[in-house]
Amino acid sequence: MSAKSEAKENGPDSKPMLGNRLFEGHKKYELTEETTCGVWFLRGDFLQRFANQKSYVFLYGLMGLILSAAYSYFNGTITTIEKRFQIPSQTTGIISVGNDISTLLVGAIITYFGGKGHRPRWMAFGLYTVVLFCLLNALPHFLYGPGDDALSLTMEYGGSTIDHNATQDALEKFHSSSLCKAKIESDDGPEAEGSSAPAIILFISQVISGIGGSLYFTLGVAYMDDNTKKSQAPVLVSLSYFIRMLGPALGYTLSSLCLKWYIAPTLTPKIGNGDPRWLGAWWIGWLLLGFIMFVVSSLLGLFPHTLPKAHYRRQISKMSNKSQVEEPDTKASVQDMIVTFKRLIQNKALMCTNGASIFFFFGYMPYWIFMPKYIEIMYKTSASEASLVTGAIGLVFSALGILAGGAVITKYKPKARSMALWNMTVAAISAVGLLSYTALGCPYTHDPVGEIQNGTVNYNSQCNADCHCDYVKYTPVCMNGNPYISPCHAGCKSYVTFENGSKIFTDCTCVKNQTAQGVPLPPIAYPGPCPADCSSQFHIFLVIICILKFVGATGRATNFLVALRCIDEKDKAASMGLGSTLMSSLAFIPSPIIFGYIIDTTCLVWGKTCSGKGNCWLYNAGQLRYVLSFSAAFFVFIGTMFDVGVWYLVKDLNVFDDKPPKPPVVDEELKNLKNDPPKFGEDR
Incomplete structure (x- = not known):
């Protein structure tokens, strides 16, 4: 389409062009509002050079890295938060599903309307709510401080000299209060420190973050798929997943570093971080994550409505298929939204894919949220070490698995049934791996004498x-x-x-x-606790984790492609919004609550106050291992049955659009454009 013909089409009353060049070469084309980077006065050639799919994939993956780091940072600091504010695991599970509650309530609706609008700006708006989520998570520390118990274990408030042997030192007053006494001064026990307000603040922050998370995960992937060729989609999606999967490693590593500092960094603790009473500086990481997230989300919102390269391809496609009647884009409305969701629910392949994901995530959820806690309980590690191991080892293998899966799909272009068969295999291996956890207990730990x-x-x-x-x-x-x-x-x-x-x-x-x-x-x-050497079992456990994470991650790209190709192009964003709603209502919300309750049932020693019980200090490791592993494997096995249904239903599904195209109708204008193709920077 030439600049002259475009001017004729726009007419004399059209808005003035922005003056940036769409293509650099023998021909110059004026950028439209739809393909221009920036917002308001933040426009220009410097920004426009980044309007390509490679820049978007990198920035989208980077944003996912930070977002995943934030959620994993919360998981890595769970045990410290529970100890500080005396929160049971069941309550922690309820807090962690706050973001899924908001996704359930407004996720599908806001994704539908966001998919009809300027998707990068909608994503940026949503991600600002996640910035608020980070700041709110740090707020309880500034409102309630480190707590009296933590202060009493510092040199400044407790007196005495420093002894770095954590299990051999405590305050005189604390020792005296923990001794056997024939008489007690009062029948009243100690009151619970703090209140339920910290848990409420943490829950509200999770609810707010669900809006931004749903917009990022749904609109971002749909925007990427719409602006790339189908043959390039697997490797680009895998690349963005790879960058994103490094986020949990960053989050757990950050939590490990923060938890090595005492909760009051300016004070001198009298105990070491191996002591079960140690409280790390869980709040520091939220400030850093919130600042970085604000900067990156602002940059993401500067991308255009449509990338110029994709816009050019669509113009070529329209001119090549003038004989085909193009279906007009329906404007966003409540009636159209209902019709769209009804059409998606009647799609059997899509619903089976969602069903498989629901049960898979339901089974694996406790190990994602409570993995650092599980490692602490089972193998007697510190909170800092558990967070570091969870992030730096297991999740790196997940990232490598995503890259490997995307590379294989891009090179060999397997059929839909082959992809579904691999998803079945991955689910079966995962179920067996979860069952193997039952044999990896630590025989050198004992329950308290009673x-x-x-x-x-x-x-x-x-x-x-x-x-x-x-x-x-x-x-x-x-x-x-x-x-x-x-x-x-x-x-x-x-x-x-x-x-x-x-x-x-x-x-x-x-x-x-x-x-x-x-x-x-x-x-x-x-x-101090009795020493326990669980290193051998712990190392075997880590090897199995790495294998399961690598194998499981190779199925990310295949599952994504099958789910995206079994629906109409116009339903991409709505389909992902519906999937997020189903996942939230049937997996992400009930699973942490149920498994949090299961973990609490294995508690041996509860913190006791006059107003009730606080957090759990000691668990029955053997009982927890068996109950958690068998329950998780059961749900993953059900998910495997849904994968069988997907395999049956996608036998005629075309994933890569590799059917020979119909002969195009070529006019003189299109012929000239193809003979003199424009250069388009680095994005080919």
Whole structure:
């Protein structure tokens, strides 16, 4: 289409052109409002050179990296947040589904209308809500501070000298309050620190983030697919997924670094980060993530409505197929939205694909949200180490799997049935891998000493019956490999402090020490949990995680292509919005709540206050491992059955549009344009 003919088509009353060149070569074409980068006064040749699919894929992937880092940072700091504000895992699960609740309520609707408008600007608007999400997550720290318990374990507030042996030092006052006492001054226990307000703030922040997350994931991929050739879509989508998948690694690594600092960085802690009472600086990362996200989302909003290269291809296609009647683009309306969603729900292949994803994510959700917590419980690692391992190792293999899957699809262009068959294989391997977790427990850990009564463990036995330990905080002690919840539960009435600052508890009525020959020893206990060597099982667990993440990630591109090609071109954004709504309502919302409840049922030691129970300090690792693994594998297996249905329904689906095209109707204007093709920068 020449500049002269375009002027005729626009007419004398049309808006003036913007003066930027669409193509550089022998012919020059004026940019339209639809293909121009920038907003308001932020326009020009400098921005226009980035109006290509490579720049978009990179920036879209970078934004996904930061977004994924934010969500994984929350997961990496869950245990610290629970300890700081005394939040049970079930409540944490409810908090984590806040973003899915907003996706359920408005995701499909806002995605439908956003898909009809300027999609990059809609994405930028949505991502600003995620910036607010980051700031709100840090707000509870500024409102409530580090907490009295954390302050009491610092040199500035607790006095005494520093001892870097975390399990051998505590404050005199704290030791005294944890001893066995024959009498108590009051029947009232300690009040719960803080209130439910921190949990409410965290929940609200999650709800707000769901708007931006749904717009990013749905409109972003649809915009990418609309502005690329079908043959290039797999590798570009895989590349953006690859960049995005590095985000969780960044998020967990950032949480690991932040948790190594004490929750009050300006104070000097008297315990090390291996102590179960350690609270890391969980709030710092949110400030950094919010700032970076604001900058990148602003840049993403500068992309044009349609990339110039894609706009040129569409003009060629229209001129080549003048004999075909082009279906007009329907304007956004409530009536059209209802018709669109009804059409999508009646698509069997699409609904089976969504069903497979729902059950797969339902089963894997607890391991994504609670993985650092699971590693801490199962293999006795610190919160910092658990976050670092989760992000830096397992998720890197996910990113590599996405790249490998995209490269194979781009090179060999498999049929839809082959892709569906591979999805079935991936699901089956995942189910078997989850079952293998049951064999990877740590045999060197023991539960606290207590008596089993009516199927439950009672830690108030005869030896500590007069100690009144109900409201004593979790302060583990150990003797001869037998752990106790606190010196009080071990019946210890006093302690001895040595010159080097270390301490031992004495006069412990529940501790029976003797030599191999049966000679009795003084009834003493040592501060801190009993040592446990779980390194062998932990390393095997990491190897299996890496294999499962790599294999599972190779199916991302295949699942995406099958879901996108089984619908009409005009329904892409609406289809992804519907899929997000279904995923939120049937997987992302119920799964964390259900599995959070399951995790809480395996708790052995709850923090106790007069107003109720707080967070869990110690779990039954063996019971948790079996219940979690079998439940997750069951849901993934059901998802495999839906993959079988997808395999059956997509036998005639064309993924790469490799059918020979009809002979085009070529006129003189199109002929001249093809003989003298314009150069288009770096995007070919």
